[in-house]
């Protein structure tokens with residue numbers, strides 16, 4: 773999930789699969805780093821988990837249509 777709290781150096785992006793946590797200044801920055809961000813901007817997946825999520829379709833809210 774994407775944290776709601778905005779820190780001086782960005783927001784927390786927590787992978788919904790493996791709980792990997794990173795901080796990014798923006799969704800664009802997260803995507804540039806390989807993260808997959810859902811259209812609702814609540815769910816996100818780290819680069820390690822994103823490829824699997826991009827191909828599973830509607831079961832995961834259509835995440836695959838939301839990346840890059």
Ligand SMILES: [Zn+2]
Nearest residue numbers: 787790818821
């Ligand atoms: Zn992950």
